[in-house]
Amino acid sequence: MAQSPEQMAETMIANLPEKTGKSLEAWLKITKKCGETKHGGLVKFLKGEHGLTHGFANLIAHKTLASDAGSADSTDDLVEAQYAEPKADLRPIYDALIQGISKFGQDVEISPKKSYVSLRRAKQFGLIQPSTKTRVDVGINLKGIEPTGRLEASGSFNAMVSHRVRLSEVAHVDKELLGWLKQAYEAS
Helix, strand or coil: CCCCHHHHHHHHHHHHHHHHCCCHHHHHHHHHHCCCCCHHHHHHHHHHHHCCCHHHHHHHHHHHHCCCHHHCCCHHHHHHHHCCCCCHHHHHHHHHHHHHHHCCCCCCEEEECCCCEEEECCCEEEEEEEEECCEEEEEECCCCCCCECCEEECCCCCCCCCEEEEECCHHHCCHHHHHHHHHHHHHC
16 A cells, blocks of 8 residues: 555654664754755755755755645645735635545545645645646646647646646636546546
């Protein structure tokens, strides 16, 4: 059975001392003193200065910045923060997406992160991100499907998905979009 992202993070944290020679607490002391305040900078610092693999560097950077779901007081708080002003008008789009996606099955996992919400089953099949004040981007994993019309190639949007659909109103959460998401869900 596949582990949840939280279970995978717990396993990595338990393995830190053996694999890197330091506990998470020790790494957090190092990162908090290094002067880096952005995720990418922390990852680069940990990989370059300390020789960590990307996976461990990414985990430690998230824990340093409390930007992962496991570090948040509540995953609801992460979603609330994403749709706070000036993006509050986008919340109905998110709610409509979650309502439609939740009907796919009881194994849908909705996992909020700091800047987006991951949609998982056995693996991530999509994500929802309020990208601008006027647009929500839906990333979808549809490997082998040609982009067409509003189903764009993800490009530089997010490397964890193959396609993107841009939404600016609730009416864009339609049968076509939910069909693509369901196709990705069933393939995951």
